[in-house]
Amino acid sequence: MGNTKMAKAPLALERFLPYRLSVVTNRISGALSRHYADRFGIGIPEWRVIAILGRYAGLSANQVAERSAMDKVTVSRAVAALEGKGLLERERDDGDKRKSRLTLSGKGQQVYAEIAPLALGFERDLLTALTAEEAVQLDRIIDRLNAKMDAVDAGR
């Protein structure tokens, strides 16, 4: 104990995990969003709402927020934007008038049908950078980091 040679690990930003994660993630998100921003004129929040509703029609805005890990303000604005573009319809819930059932319009479903394969193609291409094993590892690692963040958030 008290090894006097023990230097403090220096902080090298380029080796710092949160930094590294942030850089690579932003590069990936940026490239992906350029795809559909260019072609469809929609941003990430709108795309997420479409992706959710494409699979689970009739959710409320709050349910979309939960499933998309976005806060309700972001969802509210994305929903308003999509409605304005005629891609989404709201229907007031009769049981609880605070809520709305959200569904993609026909046009919205068309967009979903075009974007979903595009997104999956992007993901497939991205995964060519990894071996099948690494893809599995990454998946598990993300789960563990999320679990860790759950714990961190819990103590707050």
Place this chain on the structure above:
Amino acid sequence: MGNTKMAKAPLALERFLPYRLSVVTNRISGALSRHYADRFGIGIPEWRVIAILGRYAGLSANQVAERSAMDKVTVSRAVAALEGKGLLERERDDGDKRKSRLTLSGKGQQVYAEIAPLALGFERDLLTALTAEEAVQLDRIIDRLNAKMDAVDAGR
């Protein structure tokens, strides 16, 4: 071939890698930045500039931008903010008057000396969620994804 049962993989947002990466990364960045935003009143770009200059004093703003993966506008604003807070000093380069040598002031070095261990501690805690092996895997995976994005960017 032609397996008629082969359904198109549906797009499940919660399994979609760019989405998963984005969510976990934002959680981590958010938690980390709360640490030093609360205590030191600085944001991520400023923190990155401090981290770089703490190790490499005298770089120009552009060199900081390269090493921190931020664009030059972001760096310019972070530098101006840090200068305003008295954490950083600029010295016009005599050879090339467009450039400045950037260094942390004494106060800036103090802040660096406080934040660096805090950040490393956060990283260490985060890594308790992973085995040593997984940490190595994640490192390699990030490198490969970055290399892939290099290739993507090159074809642009």
Place this chain on the structure above:
DNA sequence: TGAATATAGTTGCAAATGTAACTATTATGC
């Protein structure tokens, strides 16, 4: 019942960020 509390969703305002245009200085090529 009805006052207090909680929930769904929206809006307003301020801060953060990105793109493009701009200034100042330096390098290049004819």
Place this chain on the structure above:
DNA sequence: GCATAATAGTTACATTTGCAACTATATTCA
């Protein structure tokens, strides 16, 4: 050596985002 192009850094503007406050409806429980 001068016109053109490149580079360092800043500024302006438009967009995005996040937080807090707000409206409307629903729930609780005294």
